[in-house]
Amino acid sequence: MSTRITDIFNSFQDYLNNEQEIREQIRVIVKDIEKSARDILMILQNIHNTVYDAVNENIIVAEYCTKAREIFGEVRIQYANLAKVVPNNQYYRYHDQWRFVTQRLCFLVALVIYLEIKVLVTKDTVAEILGVKDNREEGFHLDLEDFLLGLLQLSSELSRFAVNSVTNGDYDRPIEIARFVNELNAGFRLLNLKNDMLRKRFDALKYDVKKIEEVVYDLCIRGLKPSPRPTEETPTV
Known part of the structure; x- marks a missing residue:
């Protein structure tokens, strides 16, 4: 095998190794995000077991929302770490790795907003709570x-x-x-x-x-x- 061909395929291997390393870093961060999403879901699931109390019900539900928002603070840090790992202009190359957990977190944000003020959350509000950009042109964003x-x-x-x-x-x-x-x-x-x-x-x-x-x-x-x-x-x- 000629030296030229060896160099070409060695460069291919370097590219594959680098991509695998990026995917592994993403996997570790996404695993943390998934855990945060589960923790938020477990807190909010308590709304289904709350016995109606006309005086205290809103206070109890508000406490669940407050605890959930505390964990969303951790989620913002985790997404910031994810944004650092994903190369520029390659968002959709790796998107499948965090797509499903992001959908779940969008649902959880929407549920918190509904429980708090009875309105439909906007996309820019979800992006803000998750700590990502709203528009694709701005970088790591909410699809x-x-x-x-x-x-x-x-x-x-x-x-x-x-x-x-x-x-x-x-x-x-x-x-x-x-x-x-x-x-x-x-x-x-x-x-x-x-x-x-x-x-x-x-x-x-x-x-x-x-x-x-x-x-x-x-x-x-x-x-x-x-x-x-x-x-x-x-x-x-």
Whole structure:
């Protein structure tokens, strides 16, 4: 074998070794991120076991959210470390290694925001909480597909929360969840989804909506649906 060919293939081997080293560094960091995601999920799962207390329920849920936000602080550091390891302009070369945990964290951020203020989280807010960029042009960023798949995981969690809320004696929350998930469903219907994974997961959203509507319907026929709160009359001038 000529010296020239040997040099060429040695350079190939150096490239492969370097890539393997990068992948291993990414794997170690992603493993830490996955552990943080599990810890946050374990904290937030307590919402399903909280017995309804009109006075203290919001305080208890707020405590879960506060503990979750503390761990998100660790997640920001972990993503910063990940961004240092991933070479510039090679984000999508290694994206598969952190894609699924990022989707889960998007869901967890969305759940915390919903529990705190009952609104749908924005993509830039999720990026800020995770400590990554919002736009691809800025570097290590939050992929739009990961964000959307995280929101779709939220609908499944809220459908379960609606059922468990009734079990725990909270008849107001399923009404709130039904309104929110219907709005989320309407938002996704505005998108022309051609991606197979997004399309498949969006189809599951329909069943989440149906499940929540059945909970609300059951409350109605049992006479447990809370009456609308009277609105104050606007004083005439």
